Amino acid sequence: MKAARVPKEKAEFVRKLAEKSKAKDRERLIIQKGDCVEIPIKDGFENLFSEYQIVEQKNPVFARKSNLYGVLKEKIPKEYRELIPRRYKIIGDIILIKIPKRLERFKELIGDTLLRIHTRCKAVWVDRGKEGMLRKPKVELIAGKGSETIHKESGCLFKLDISKIMYSLGNQYEKVRIVKMVSDDEVVLDMFAGIGYFSIPIARHSKAKVYAIEINPTSYHYLLENIKLNKVNNIVPILGDSMHITPEGFADRVIMGHLYCHEFLPIAIRALDGRGIIHYHESTPEAVFDRPIKRIKMAAEKEGKRIEILRFKKVKNYSPGVLHYVVDVYVY
Ligand SMILES: C[S@@+](CC[C@H](N)C(=O)[O-])C[C@H]1O[C@@H](n2cnc3c(N)ncnc32)[C@H](O)[C@@H]1O
Known part of the structure; x- marks a missing residue:
């Protein structure tokens, strides 16, 4: 995910340019790095900012209202985009998501992106259904760590291990x-x-x-x-x-x-x-x-x-x- 590293005094000018030319990636926030700011830009717009340093952001900060589809549509080839899940569950501080078979090869990217969007969450697990009369979940960890959490609902607390219990x-x-x-x-x-x-x-x-x-x-x-x-x-x-x-x-x-x-x-x-x-x-x-x-x-x-x-x-x-x-x- 690219960003233009711009001296602070030029930040406002470059931000406006990026907005106007639709080069700014709205899913990420502008972040400050010392005397510079990093203005997130979409792939393919690097030339527009050739007088500045273009960096690959290791730890981008996503806009709070950003969603998985919005972030991933730039990262995943066109033919897979419509498969990106629009919904997933958040249980306590753990995310459970169903991933279509054809998207399996992108599961690490999906997990990583979800953790960046939901910064208070600690792990992402793929939900592959439940087994038998005991309704044991079939899950796989794809990002972060931990399976035990405390979920709050209707004023009650529910502690559980999502890898063992539905x-x-x-x-x-x-x-x-x-x-x-x-x-x-x-x-x-x-x-x-x-x-x-x-x-x-x-x-x-x-x-x-x-x-x-x-x-x-x-x-x-x-x-x-x-x-x-x-x-x-x-x-x-x-x-x-x-x-x-x-x-x-x-x-x-x-x-x-x-x-x-x-x-x-x-x-x-x-x-x-x-x-x-x-x-x-x-x-x-x-x-x-x-x-x-x-x-x-x-x-x-x-x-x-x-x-x-x-x-x-x-x-x-x-x-x-x-x-x-x-x-x-x-x-x-
Ligand atoms: C579907 S879960 C509970 C779901 C919960 N009532 C809900 O709607 O969210 C069903 C639970 O019943 C338990 N269970 C299954 N067969 C049982 C049995 N014969 N006696 C007691 N518990 C049983 C399972 O271990 C599981 O914890």
């Missing part, structure tokens, strides 16, 4: 919605607690007692950390398989925050204290969009219960043709 940022509205519904005298069961995505905000914002079951020892470790970090004392953390260890007849509300958990519906229904609300999540192909309702009905009938569907809503697109739905159902 963090679903997209469900924030859903978490806030559930938290608002919980009253102080409730007993809540979180059957797939993870690091406390639902349990922590519920415990922070109400006096409800929350039983949080998690099968993965790493997630459970961070669940315990997050209970401490958020100073909540109304969560009962339980390490184990909710299929086998969920007690019966005690909960007012059950959260089933796993996308593939229909086989756990009978367990959730039995966990209710006779009646109560279940928040059931499912990833469902659009073609069979009412499958979650059918599955709930079937499970309830088998358990000799009746149901009233309170709400049936899409949370987000999950994959092409597949949606993430949530059903609020009153079971009695």
